[in-house]
Amino acid sequence: MIKCKECGGEVSSKADACPKCGVRLKAKPSGCIVGFFKLIGGIVGTIIGLMVAISFLSGGDKRDPLQELESRCRALSDSYSIESEKPTVYSSCVSSGKAALKSRGVN
Numbered sequence: 001m002i003k004c005k006e007c008g009g010e011v012s013s014k015a016d017a018c019p020k021c022g023v024r025l026k027a028k029p030s031g032c033i034v035g036f037f038k039l040i041g042g043i044v045g046t047i048i049g050l051m052v053a054i055s056f057l058s059g060g061d062k063r064d065p066l067q068e069l070e071s072r073c074r075a076l077s078d079s080y081s082i083e084s085e086k087p088t089v090y091s092s093c094v095s096s097g098k099a100a101l102k103s104r105g106v107n
Ligand SMILES: [Zn+2]
Pocket: 004, 005, 006, 007, 008, 009, 018, 019, 020, 021, 022, 023
């Protein structure tokens, strides 16, 4: 048994809604999960973009940094499990990588 957050009545932990006041006890999991992956996708993209930029700035790599950044971000987004979030991963990866390169004077 759990306590209803609205009326304080006891509700079965298996119930979707409180039988007394009717408030929904469980948020729709699909919405939460999609929101979670959206957030994570943006964070993952940002981190990878920064890592690619840093590896160029510290490593004397002579390849075109922007081209390499884009290809790594594309590989990352392709491997991302949520189809609808691939563009988010890609764009946050490219934009954070570009910003990091720019801030160090690499076009
Ligand atoms: Zn209730």
